[in-house]
Amino acid sequence: MRSHDGNGTDPTSRRALLATAGGLTAGLVGTAGCLGATDEVRVLAAGSLASAFENGVGPTFESDAEFGYAGEYYGTNAVVRLVADGTKYPDVVIGADAALLRDRLYPDHADWDVTFAANExxxxxxxxxxxxxxxxxxxxxxxxxxxxxxxxxxxxxxxxxxxxxxxxxxxxxxxxxxxxxxxxxxxxxxxxxxxxxxxxxxxxxxxxxxxxxxxxxxxxxxxxxxxxxxxxxxxxxxxxxxxxxxxxxxxxxxxxxxGSPVVYNATVPADADDPDAGRAFVSFLLENEGLLADHGLRVDDAIPRFHGDPPEGIAP
Structure with a gap:
């Protein structure tokens, strides 16, 4: 089982870092213990999604799906670097710059992605x-x-x-x-x-x-x-x-x-520990546009849009 934080130590509880009366206060969010278990989807995402995912998307996914949710959030440059250098092996990678994810992760770590929300x-x-x-x-x-x-x-x-x-x-x-x-x-x-x-x-x-x-x-x-x-x-x-x-x-x-429009794209890396959980989470994002909009993200007629061929189970 791979170590979640890449250095053999147990990361800090994500909810402990987030538990404040005013909402999100931590910029780096993880979950306790080793996260290679198949009952939990591990998501490595752009930091601007932290509040939306921790306070809305993640809990709703947990209640609707057979998987738990564990999220970590960094700047997208850091997100793709952590995957590209083998420090982290998430089930889903999400960036805030579609071209950046493709430039850094294709073709060794991914060959498809889907844009699912926009921002400004x-x-x-x-x-x-x-x-x-x-x-x-x-x-x-x-x-x-x-x-x-x-x-x-x-x-x-x-x-x-x-x-x-x-x-x-x-x-x-x-x-x-x-x-x-x-x-x-x-x-x-x-x-x-x-x-x-x-x-x-x-x-x-x-x-x-x-x-x-x-x-x-x-x-x-x-x-x-x-x-x-x-x-x-x-x-x-x-x-x-x-x-x-x-x-x-x-x-x-x-x-x-x-410079490019702000769109978020997601993929399930080729070396994900639990690709089934990853595909389930990406499908959930595509099926819950209203939940994303509730947290200030934009979902318009141009979304979702696939780049490359998505795996079976994630319908264009």
Whole structure:
């Protein structure tokens, strides 16, 4: 039986990490004990899905299916790296950048995936702060950001998380859209990086930050004030995919990513410990669009969409 965390130690209980009155507080979530048993599906997913999966999708799956649910959540760069280097052997892998999962896991670890939900980038803010007051008053967000002090605005780590590099690409696309010379570089030097995506909004709530660049579902789940962004740079409109791709980011490991719409895709890895459980969970996602929508994710007519040939039991 493979060790769940790759180092022979028992990971921390996922529910112990999540059990707070206000909801999700931990950015890294695991389950206790060895998780190779066939009565539990092990899901390694993008961090922005942590609250939705722990508080909705996972428990509902457990009540409807013959399997339990055990989830871990990281930035998608970290998710695919953990699978590619053999550190983890989940039954389901879910990323927040479809191209990234395919680039890193095909063909050695997967040959198919399915997109099942979409999202968009927003600005979440604390209305009681000076920056928040200006956003609430309707000032252009890029003018407000240009006046921010170092650390007042936070993004997730762009080297491990698509939300982090999408924040930097947002600054670049806004620079082009509004003629803001040097805006991306200035913001890159000014923003704080938060390593764990699910902890990003905690800084907003505890007064450490005035604004964060987040996904729409994260802000919805935490009920924080939000400034919606134009389709030209919110990564939420598939019709603007070519525009998003004009911006790129190269991670510290030398992997270059292009801007792309925010869509989540899932696969059952070829070396999954329990592929039957993995297929059951992916099928559950495709059959429960309303549950995903209840947690702030978008499911539209373009979803689901398969890439490659899905295994028997997961119908296109």
């Amino acid at each position: 980038v927003v600005i979440a803010y604390a209305p009681e702060t000076a920056l928040g007051e200006r956003l609430a008053a309707g000032e252009p967000w890029y003018d407000v950001f240009a006046d921010a002090d170092d650390g007042e605005i936070a993004i997730s780590d762009p080297d491990i998380d698509p939300l982090g590099y999408r924040a930097l690409l947002l600054f670049e696309l806004a620079e082009r859209e509004h003629g803001l010379e040097g805006f991306r570089a200035a913001m890159a030097d000014r923003v704080a990086h938060v390593a764990d995506e699910p902890r990003l909004l905690a800084g907003l709530e505890n007064g450490a930050r005035a604004c964060v660049v987040a996904y729409s579902n994260m802000a919805t789940e935490r009920d924080v004030a939000v400034r919606r962004l134009a389709d030209a740079y919110n990564f939420g409109n598939r019709a603007d995919a070519d525009r998003y791709a004009q911006a790129s980011y190269t991670t510290e490991r030398g992997h270059t990513v292009m």
